[in-house]
Amino acid sequence: MAKQKRLLISLMLIVAVIMAGCSSNNNNGAGNATETSQATSKAEPTVKATGGSDEAFTIRLGGWFIDDRTFMQEFKANVEKKYKEKYPNATIQWDILLGATYFDRLKAELASNTAPDVFFHQNTVNQYAEVDYLVDLSDQPWVSQLSPGTRPATTVNGKIFGGTLGLSGAGVWYNKQIFNDLGLAAPATYAEFLALCEQIKAADKTPIVLGFKDTWTVGLFMSNFFSSVLNGIDPTFNKQLYDGEKSLEGEEIQALLNKVQNLTEKGYFNKTALSIDWPQSSDEFTSGNAAMIVQGAWLPGAAEENFTKKGHSRFDIGYFEFPDDNGFYSINLSPSETLSLNAKSKLQQQGKDLIAIIMNEDILGPYSVGNGSLPPLEGMNVTYSNTAMNEFLAAVNKGKTMYGFEAFISSSAETSLMETMTKIVSGAKYSPADLKDAQTKHEKDKATRVLPPE
Amino acid sequence: MERKWIGTAALFVLPALLLFITFTYYPFIRSLYYSFTTWDSIRKPVFIGLDNYAFLFEDRKMIAAAMNTFKMALFGLLIQNPLAIWIAVLLNRKFVTGYFLRAAVFFPVIMSLVVLSVVWSQILSYEGTLNLVLNQLGLSGWVRDWLGETNTVFITIILLTQWQGLGYCVIFYLAGLQSIPADLYEASRIDGAGAIQRFLKITVPLLMPTITIVTFLIIVGGLKLFDIPYILTSGGPGTASYTLALAIYNAAFRENNAGYSIAAGVVLMLIIMVITFIQLQITRRREVEM
Incomplete structure (x- = not known):
C-alpha cells in the first residue's frame, strides 16, 4: 500500500513538473524571451510598482532587418542611448531574426502571448488590430507629426x-561609370x-544582375517591372485587378511576361540569376561586372558598405524606374517597417516611451x-550623402508614386506569378496555364488581402 | 490482483497520454476543423466546407509537388534501397579500409543540412566547381545552372537527397547483415551454393525485417521531403522542385493560407498512411525468423 502511495505521489510530481514546464508564464512583463537571446539571463524584470524612470527591467524589441550594416548598428546604439536617458536601469533586448521567418515567428508569438513588448512588422496592421494584438497609440505626441x-x-x-x-x-540602379564609358544615359522609354x-552586353558586361535565390527579390523585380506599364495603361489598373474587372490572364500581364522572356532570351540577365542571393547580386553590381540592379533604395547604402569593406572600386550610382513604351514611369512607394506596441505587454508605458524615442527626428x-x-x-529634412539617393528623390518628386500591383492581389496569386517569373528566367517558356493558375488563386484567396489605404 | 496491475499501468501511461493529448491529438483535431476554413492564422477562420480539399485537385503547384514527391519516393524505393543493400554487403566484408569506408559512407548523414546545401549550391551553380570540371574536360555543352533550370533541378535534388540519406540506410543494413550467423553461409558453401544463391536464399530472407524498416523510412522520408529543396531552390524555378511538404509550408507561411495548407497536410498524411500500410503488408509477409 505504502509502495503504491509513493508511486502515486511520484507520478503526480512528474505530471506537475511537466505541466508547470508547459504552462505559459504571464508574470513576466517582458514575455517569454527566446532561449538563445543574450539578454535572457538579465531578462527577469524587477519592475517597481511606481513605474518611475529608475526602475530596472528588460524590454523586448522584435525586428527582422536590423543587421550588421553600420547605419543599423548606429540605429541600435542611438535607441539604447536615448532609452537609457529615460530609463537608466532598463535593458533593451533586441529579438532579431533576419529574414522572412521573423514574421512567421511573430505570428506564433502573438498567438501564444509571448511576442516582444514592442515589435516591427510590415503590412499587417489591419489584421493585428482586428484581433486586438496592438495598442491604440493615437494619443502619442509623435502621431501629430506623421506625414500624410x-x-x-x-x-x-x-x-x-x-x-x-x-x-x-525601389527601381533600377545603374553604374554611371559603365554608362559613361559606353556613352549611355538613363533610358526615357522601354x-x-x-x-x-x-550595348552593355556587347561590351561584355551583364546588363542586369538578378539575385533570385532570395525569393523576395523576385517579387521586387516583378513589382517594379510591371509598375510603369500597368499604371501607364490606367492608374486604377491595380484596383481593377482586385475588383475582377481586369485579369491576371489578360493581355497586359501577358505582354509584360513576354518582355521578361525577351530579356532572358537576349541574355540580358546574369546566368547565375537563380543561384545567387541579394548580397551576391549586389557584389556583382559593385564589383563592376553588372551595369544595373533592380533593388530597394537601400542599395546605395549597401553599395557604400561594399566599396568600403570589400575594396570594390568606387563609382557613382544613378537611378531610374523602368519606363513604359511611351516614356511614362511610376514608382512603387510603400510604408517600410512599422513599429507597434504589443497589447499583451506588461510594460505599456515603457513600450510607448520606446516607440516615442524611435519615432523621433534624432x-x-x-x-x-x-x-x-x-x-x-x-x-x-534629411540630407542624403550620395547622388543616387538624390536622383531617386528627384524621380519621386517628378513622377507618379503608388502602391505596387502586388498589394491588390492575393499572396497566393503573387507567389504563383513569382514562380512563373523564375520559370521564365530559368530559360523555360511560360504558358497561359501559369497565368490561369494565378488568376484562380487570386479569386479564391482575395478575401485574405487587405487593400492598401486610398 | 489483475485490476491493481491495470491501475498501476494506467498511472504509468498517464503522463505520456496527457502529453500526447495536449500536444498531438488536440492540435490535430483542431487542425481538422481549420482545414475546412479559410484562415490566415491571424484573424478568425471562416468555414468553407470542402472547398480547400476540392481546390487541391485544381492547384497546379500542388499537383506538380505531388508528382515530384512520388518520384522522390519511387526513386528511393527502386534505386536507393537496392544500392544501400549492395553497399552494405560490400562493406560487410573484411578488408583494410573497411572502417574508413563505412565512416565515409555515413559521413553525409551527420553533416548539417545547411552546410551541405551551401557546399552543394556552390558546386552546382553556373560558376561552380562541377561546371569548371566539365569545361576542363571539354564538355562545355553540358555546362548549366544545375539548380536553376526546370529540366535539371529536380533530378539534381533527388540525387543529392539519395547521396545524403544513403549512409543512414547502409548502417541499418550493415547491422542486419551482422546479425546473420556466419555458419549459415558456411553450411551453404559446403552444400555448393554460389554467391548469388547465398544472397537470395540466406541474406535477403534474413534481412527482410531490416528491409521492412528501411523501406518504410525511405518512403516516408521521400514523401515528407522538405529541407533540401527549401534551402536550395525554394521549389523553383517555377514549380519544378516543389515537394508536397514544401508546398504545404509555403501555403501557410508565404501565402498566409493556413486553412488550405492544413487541408493539404491532412491529405499528405492520408497518402503516407495508405502507402506505408501497403508497403508493410507486402514486406512483412516476406519476413522469416531464424
Missing part, C-alpha cells in the same frame, strides 16, 4: 496602431532601355539616410 504619406498605413478605423520608419521605394542593354534622420527611405515625419 505614412499615416494611412497604420490607421485602422481612425485610430493609429503604429509608427512607420519611412516610405521605401525601347531605349532595350537598346542600352544590347533617431529617424540617420536611419533614413542609411536605409534610403523617405522620412515619416512632416517637416523632417
Whole structure:
C-alpha cells in the first residue's frame, strides 16, 4: 500500500513538473524571451510598482532587418542611448531574426502571448488590430507629426496602431561609370532601355544582375517591372485587378511576361540569376561586372558598405524606374517597417516611451539616410550623402508614386506569378496555364488581402 | 490482483497520454476543423466546407509537388534501397579500409543540412566547381545552372537527397547483415551454393525485417521531403522542385493560407498512411525468423 502511495505521489510530481514546464508564464512583463537571446539571463524584470524612470527591467524589441550594416548598428546604439536617458536601469533586448521567418515567428508569438513588448512588422496592421494584438497609440505626441504619406498605413478605423520608419521605394540602379564609358544615359522609354542593354552586353558586361535565390527579390523585380506599364495603361489598373474587372490572364500581364522572356532570351540577365542571393547580386553590381540592379533604395547604402569593406572600386550610382513604351514611369512607394506596441505587454508605458524615442527626428534622420527611405515625419529634412539617393528623390518628386500591383492581389496569386517569373528566367517558356493558375488563386484567396489605404 | 496491475499501468501511461493529448491529438483535431476554413492564422477562420480539399485537385503547384514527391519516393524505393543493400554487403566484408569506408559512407548523414546545401549550391551553380570540371574536360555543352533550370533541378535534388540519406540506410543494413550467423553461409558453401544463391536464399530472407524498416523510412522520408529543396531552390524555378511538404509550408507561411495548407497536410498524411500500410503488408509477409 505504502509502495503504491509513493508511486502515486511520484507520478503526480512528474505530471506537475511537466505541466508547470508547459504552462505559459504571464508574470513576466517582458514575455517569454527566446532561449538563445543574450539578454535572457538579465531578462527577469524587477519592475517597481511606481513605474518611475529608475526602475530596472528588460524590454523586448522584435525586428527582422536590423543587421550588421553600420547605419543599423548606429540605429541600435542611438535607441539604447536615448532609452537609457529615460530609463537608466532598463535593458533593451533586441529579438532579431533576419529574414522572412521573423514574421512567421511573430505570428506564433502573438498567438501564444509571448511576442516582444514592442515589435516591427510590415503590412499587417489591419489584421493585428482586428484581433486586438496592438495598442491604440493615437494619443502619442509623435502621431501629430506623421506625414500624410505614412499615416494611412497604420490607421485602422481612425485610430493609429503604429509608427512607420519611412516610405521605401525601389527601381533600377545603374553604374554611371559603365554608362559613361559606353556613352549611355538613363533610358526615357522601354525601347531605349532595350537598346542600352544590347550595348552593355556587347561590351561584355551583364546588363542586369538578378539575385533570385532570395525569393523576395523576385517579387521586387516583378513589382517594379510591371509598375510603369500597368499604371501607364490606367492608374486604377491595380484596383481593377482586385475588383475582377481586369485579369491576371489578360493581355497586359501577358505582354509584360513576354518582355521578361525577351530579356532572358537576349541574355540580358546574369546566368547565375537563380543561384545567387541579394548580397551576391549586389557584389556583382559593385564589383563592376553588372551595369544595373533592380533593388530597394537601400542599395546605395549597401553599395557604400561594399566599396568600403570589400575594396570594390568606387563609382557613382544613378537611378531610374523602368519606363513604359511611351516614356511614362511610376514608382512603387510603400510604408517600410512599422513599429507597434504589443497589447499583451506588461510594460505599456515603457513600450510607448520606446516607440516615442524611435519615432523621433534624432533617431529617424540617420536611419533614413542609411536605409534610403523617405522620412515619416512632416517637416523632417534629411540630407542624403550620395547622388543616387538624390536622383531617386528627384524621380519621386517628378513622377507618379503608388502602391505596387502586388498589394491588390492575393499572396497566393503573387507567389504563383513569382514562380512563373523564375520559370521564365530559368530559360523555360511560360504558358497561359501559369497565368490561369494565378488568376484562380487570386479569386479564391482575395478575401485574405487587405487593400492598401486610398 | 489483475485490476491493481491495470491501475498501476494506467498511472504509468498517464503522463505520456496527457502529453500526447495536449500536444498531438488536440492540435490535430483542431487542425481538422481549420482545414475546412479559410484562415490566415491571424484573424478568425471562416468555414468553407470542402472547398480547400476540392481546390487541391485544381492547384497546379500542388499537383506538380505531388508528382515530384512520388518520384522522390519511387526513386528511393527502386534505386536507393537496392544500392544501400549492395553497399552494405560490400562493406560487410573484411578488408583494410573497411572502417574508413563505412565512416565515409555515413559521413553525409551527420553533416548539417545547411552546410551541405551551401557546399552543394556552390558546386552546382553556373560558376561552380562541377561546371569548371566539365569545361576542363571539354564538355562545355553540358555546362548549366544545375539548380536553376526546370529540366535539371529536380533530378539534381533527388540525387543529392539519395547521396545524403544513403549512409543512414547502409548502417541499418550493415547491422542486419551482422546479425546473420556466419555458419549459415558456411553450411551453404559446403552444400555448393554460389554467391548469388547465398544472397537470395540466406541474406535477403534474413534481412527482410531490416528491409521492412528501411523501406518504410525511405518512403516516408521521400514523401515528407522538405529541407533540401527549401534551402536550395525554394521549389523553383517555377514549380519544378516543389515537394508536397514544401508546398504545404509555403501555403501557410508565404501565402498566409493556413486553412488550405492544413487541408493539404491532412491529405499528405492520408497518402503516407495508405502507402506505408501497403508497403508493410507486402514486406512483412516476406519476413522469416531464424
